Amino acid sequence: MEIITIKDIAKALNLSTSTVSRALRGSYEINPETKRLVMEYAERMNYRPNPIALSLKENRSRSIGVIIPEIANNFFSQAINGIESIAYNRGYHVVISQNHESYERELVSTQYLAQRRVDGLLVSLSGESNDLEHFKELQTKGLPIVFFDRVPQDYITHKVIADNFAGTYEATEHLIKQGFRRIAHLTSPSWLSITYERLEGYKKALQNHDIPLEDSYIKYCSHGGMIFEEVEQAVMELINHPNRPDAVFTAGDRLTTTCMSLIRREGLRIPEDIAIVGFTNLVTAHLLNPALSAVRQPAYEMGQLATEFLIDLIERPKATIRFETKKLDTHLIIRDSSLKSTT
Amino acid sequence: MEIITIKDIAKALNLSTSTVSRALRGSYEINPETKRLVMEYAERMNYRPNPIALSLKENRSRSIGVIIPEIANNFFSQAINGIESIAYNRGYHVVISQNHESYERELVSTQYLAQRRVDGLLVSLSGESNDLEHFKELQTKGLPIVFFDRVPQDYITHKVIADNFAGTYEATEHLIKQGFRRIAHLTSPSWLSITYERLEGYKKALQNHDIPLEDSYIKYCSHGGMIFEEVEQAVMELINHPNRPDAVFTAGDRLTTTCMSLIRREGLRIPEDIAIVGFTNLVTAHLLNPALSAVRQPAYEMGQLATEFLIDLIERPKATIRFETKKLDTHLIIRDSSLKSTT
DNA sequence: TTTTTTTATGCAATCGTTGTCGGCAACGTT
C-alpha cells in the first residue's frame, strides 16, 4: 500500500538499484531474465518513477507553465484547452497560473514556475505589465518562452496572435456600413499590443470611410474590465458625451458585458440608442439581449500553435531558430446588437 | 546569472553547506556574524531554495491539487478564485487539473498530482465517476482529500456543498407559484450527489403543491452538457412531449445555455412557451434574452471553505477529526425567464 | 592453460537541501 521506489524493488529482488533502473529502461546490458523479473515485479507493485527525483536530477520537469490574466474568461479557458490538447500528446503537463491582471502576481507566478523547473513558459501579459525584465532574465538563462494574444512588441521569441487589426477593422467597417458614424472604442490598457493593434484597425476603418477621429470616443480601462468602477466611469463619459456615440466597439469579455449592463442601466436601448460589437469569445453571445455581434478569436488554435512553438523550442534548443510571429484570422459574427434599426 | 544553490554560497564564503543552511533558517547555533554574512550574500545573489529538492527531501510540496470537471464553467472558475485566496495566504500553491467530465482523465490527473506530492486534494467529481477507489487508496496512504460541490455520498471526509435541495425546492416552488404546472427537470448524470439532491428538492416542491410527478419530464444528461447531441435529444424530447412542459429547471451552465438555444431554435418563446430557471453562476445571466432566473451557488465561499478544511487536515494530521459536511445557502434570483406572462 | 573478451552486475557520485552526529576550541568549575 506504500509508495514503492526503485530501492524497494532492488531489495525485494536482491539486486542493486542501478540494475533495476537499467532493467526498467530496457538497457541492453541487462540479462533478459533479470529484466523480465524486474519488469514483472514493478508492474505488480504498480511502480511509478518519482517525478520529483527526476526533476531534481535532470533539472527539468516535463511540464510547461501557463501564465494568463484570468481563467474566468472564455478566450483564455478555450486557449488552455488548446494548450493541453497539444501538451498532453507530446508528454508534457500543464501548470496554470492566473495573475488577475496584476504585475505583482505575474512576477510571483513566473518565479514560482521557474523554480519548479517548468521546461517552458506560455505567457499572455497582464494588463499591468510593461516591464519584462523577469521574462528576459529567464530566457537568457535558457528557459524558452512563447507569448500569445497579449504579446510584447520588442521581444524576440515566437509569438501567436490574432489578427487584431483586421478583426477590429472589419467590426468598425461593419458599424460604418450599417450607418453609424459616432463610433466609440472601449478598450484595454494602452500599452498592450492588442490594444494598439485594435486601435489601429479602428482608426484605419474610420479613415477609409472619411470619418474624422474623435479622441474622446476612445476610452482605455487600465485593468481590462476587472474593476467595475473603471469601466463605469469610461462608459458614463461616453453616455454623457455632448455628442453621444451611436455605436461602441468593446475590446474584451468583461468590457463588453459590463458595458452592456451599464447602457441598459442608464435606460438606453441596444442597438437603437447605442449599437455594440464586442471583441469576445463569450459562449453566450448569441443568447444575449440583444444577440451580440462579436469578433471571435481562434482561441483554441492559438493555444495549440503557441504550445507547438514552445515544445519545439524546448526539444531542439540548439537549432538556430527564426522566431516567428504567427497571426491567426479572426471571425466577425454579425447579430442584432450592431444592426441599424430600420425605423 | 546562473541559478545559485547553497553549495555556491558555501564555497564563496568558505563554509560548509550545513552551516549555510542553518544560517539561512536562523538557527541559534550559528554565530550571528556568520549568519549576517550568509544572509547578505544570499540576498545579494538572490538565492531561492530549490523547491524540488525540498519536495524530495520532505516528501511534500506545499501545494494542493484541484481536480475539477471544467475550467470554462463559471462556478468552477469562481471556486478556484476562492481556493487560491485561502491557499496563497497560508503558503500553498494551487495546481489545477481539469478532466472534461471524463473518469479516465480524472484518474490520470489524480495519479499525476499524487506523484508530484501535492499535500492534499480538492475534488469535484467528474460526471463519469462512480468508482472512487483511486481516491480511497490515496487517502489511506495519508493524502488528505476534501470534496466540494459534486461529492460522493459514501465517503468519509470533509465535504462542502451548496444546499442543492433547498435551492431547487425554491426554484421549483417559484415556478409553481408563477402558475406553471408542467415543470421539466433537465439535469446532470443521475449518480452525482448534486443530481440526486436537486431532484429531491424538485420532487418535494411538486409534492407540497399537489402536483403529480411526471417521470418523462425528468431528463439526465450523462455528460453534464458537454456533449451537445445529448442535451439536444433531451430537450427535443421535452419539446415534442405530447403534453409539453411549460417550464424547465436546468441544472448547470451548459445545460442552461444549450437548452435556451434549442428552445429558441425551435421557434418557441421564453417564458411564454417555456419558462426557465437555471442552477448556474453565469455572469451574463442578467444580460440574456430573456434575463435568466437563476439559483446561484456561493462558489467563491465554497472554494474558500473547502481549502480551509483541507489545509487543516494537512497541518494537523494526527488530530482526531470529526469530518463535516458543510452546506452553504444558495440564492434564487428571479428575472424574466421564469415569469408567467400576464396575457 | 592462460589470456582476452564478453556479459551482467554493483559501487559511488550526482541533483539541492536538511538532520544527525561528532569535533574542536574556549570557557568555567571543582
Place this chain on the structure above:
DNA sequence: AACGTTGCCGACAACGATTGCATAAAAAAA
C-alpha cells in the same frame, strides 16, 4: 589539572533516480 559545558561548525547520510566506471564471472580466443 582534570573535567564538564557551551558555542560554533563540518562531515556524512538521506530523499529517488540515473549513469560512468569498476569488476566479477563466464565465455571465447590464444
